[in-house]
Amino acid sequence: ETGVTQTPRHLVMGMTNKKSLKCEQHLGHNAMYWYKQSAKKPLELMFVYNFKEQTENNSVPSRFSPECPNSSHLFLHLHTLQPEDSALYLCASSQLAGENEQFFGPGTRLTVL
Amino acid sequence: AQTVTQSQPEMSVQEAETVTLSCTYDTSESDYYLFWYKQPPSRQMILVIRQEAYKQQNATENRFSVNFQKAAKSFSLKISDSQLGDAAMYFCAYRNPKAGSARQLTFGSGTQLTVLP
Numbered sequence: 001e002t003g004v005t006q007t008p009r010h011l012v013m014g015m016t017n018k019k020s021l022k023c024e025q026h027l028g029h030n031a032m033y034w035y036k037q038s039a040k041k042p043l044e045l046m047f048v049y050n051f052k053e054q055t056e057n058n059s060v061p062s063r064f065s066p067e068c069p070n071s072s073h074l075f076l077h078l079h080t081l082q083p084e085d086s087a088l089y090l091c092a093s094s095q096l097a098g099e100n101e102q103f104f105g106p107g108t109r110l111t112v113l
Numbered sequence: 114a115q116t117v118t119q120s121q122p123e124m125s126v127q128e129a130e131t132v133t134l135s136c137t138y139d140t141s142e143s144d145y146y147l148f149w150y151k152q153p154p155s156r157q158m159i160l161v162i163r164q165e166a167y168k169q170q171n172a173t174e175n176r177f178s179v180n181f182q183k184a185a186k187s188f189s190l191k192i193s194d195s196q197l198g199d200a201a202m203y204f205c206a207y208r209n210p211k212a213g214s215a216r217q218l219t220f221g222s223g224t225q226l227t228v229l230p
Contacts, residue, residue, distance in 0.1 A: 033217075040122075040222065041222060042117070042204075042219075042220040042221055042222045042223070043204065043218075043220040045217050045218065048217065056217065088156060090156075090158065092158070101160050101163070102158075102160075102218065103160075104150075104157055104158035104159070105157065106155060106156050106157045107156040107157070109156075
């Protein structure tokens with residue numbers, strides 16, 4: 001595997017389910033990001049991790065819980081989501097937080113029923 | 114707060130022709146970075162080109178070039194000799210190089226480019 005990978009690519013869940021999104025980067029980067037991409041809206045930054053430490057939380061509801069066990073892996077745990085949370089969730093990485101170039105994964109298309 | 118505006122939700126271009134995508138931004142900073150990202154149907158965001166605000170020379174990457182007008186806060190992308198593979202959603206993005214959340218990318222809402230054979 002190369003670059004940034006995300007699993008699953010598609011996820012359908014009910015509002016009472018608990019699920020997790022996984023992101024893995026094979027680039028030796030130290031910073032990882034979660035973005036939310038809703039239809040006809042700009043990408044919204046959700047979380048930033050730099051050297052496994054969370055450095056940004058852009059007022060994301062607590063039903064989204066990130067986890068970064070090491071610099072290569074990033075998870076987004078989902079719990080009691082709402083239909084309006086349906087979106088494409090993109091993971092990205094960069095050498096350091098705030099570095100010019102972020103490398104993106106293919107995203108997870110999430111549908112909340 | 115920084116904002117990025119892409120006023121063209123959709124654009125189309127004939128194959129081999131040239132198309133220009135518009136982007137404007139709002140900032141009080143003098144030093145910053147601007148980017149164009151491409152998101153094809155595969156959904157993977159790919160960096161197309163970047164521009165440092167302190168550089169007067171417009172960035173160029175093969176068939177992709179920008180027209181950076183700092184005073185007007187405009188950052189348009191020109192795609193020359195358009196190819197079918199250029200069809201994608203294009204996002205303009207801004208980054209403030211200072212520490213903290215301002216360093217993160219702020220994206221526009223995107224322009225969907227269709228390339229007609």
